[in-house]
Amino acid sequence: MKNIVLALASAWLLVGCKSGETANVQALNQEFIGAWNNKNADKVIGMLAEDVQFLQGNVRFNGKSEVSQKWVRETITSLNDLKTNVVSSGTDATMAYEAGTFSVDVLPEQPQQPHGFGEGNFVLLWKKGTDDTWKLSYAQLEDLPVQVKQ
Numbered sequence: 001m002k003n004i005v006l007a008l009a010s011a012w013l014l015v016g017c018k019s020g021e022t023a024n025v026q027a028l029n030q031e032f033i034g035a036w037n038n039k040n041a042d043k044v045i046g047m048l049a050e051d052v053q054f055l056q057g058n059v060r061f062n063g064k065s066e067v068s069q070k071w072v073r074e075t076i077t078s079l080n081d082l083k084t085n086v087v088s089s090g091t092d093a094t095m096a097y098e099a100g101t102f103s104v105d106v107l108p109e110q111p112q113q114p115h116g117f118g119e120g121n122f123v124l125l126w127k128k129g130t131d132d133t134w135k136l137s138y139a140q141l142e143d144l145p146v147q148v149k150q
Contacts, residue, residue, distance in 0.1 A: 023134050025089055025096035028126050032136065033082050041068075041076050048072075049127060049135035056141045071139075080105040084122060096134065099123040106146050116146040 028047075035043040045068045054061040054071045061067045087100035099122065106116035120143030127137040 022091035022093060023096035023126055023128065025091050025098050025126060026086075028096065028134055028136075029084065029086075029098050029124055032124070033084065036076060036082050037080070039076055041072050044072050044076065047136050049129070049137045052135070052137055052139070054139045056143070067139075078107050078109075079118075080107060094128045095125065097123060097125045102141070102143075105149065115149040117149045118143055118146045120144050 032044065032047055035047070045064070048064045048067060050064050051062075052064055052067050054067045056071075061070050082102065082104045084098070085101045086098050089098040090096070101119065102122045103117070103119040106118050108115055120141060122142075123138065123140040124136060125138035126134045128134055
């Protein structure tokens, strides 16, 4: 009987430790950026939380449906080579974030127009769901005006 109780207690501790593990926020962001750079909108959208929020300047989108349509689907094809430089990051059992600077190539709207270059600051905040999956909960971009790429 003592061995059964010990085995159950050990199993409970192992399960309890697993659910309290922190995220590998670098891996989450690299997966997100990789999907973005590969123009895989469905994968990007699959990484969004139902209550995700997106902020950029005066623009604010709320919820997976609005963020998916107005940020992801409307901009993913107009950007190339998204890169980030992380300045700050942190994780705990239910939240993880990275913040820093980003750069991206901006494709022209018309073939005769020049390519652009965008850069600015970003925050990506991930939350752990009740199903133990990590979803992007908050994205904030503060960018400088797009420059003509030389």
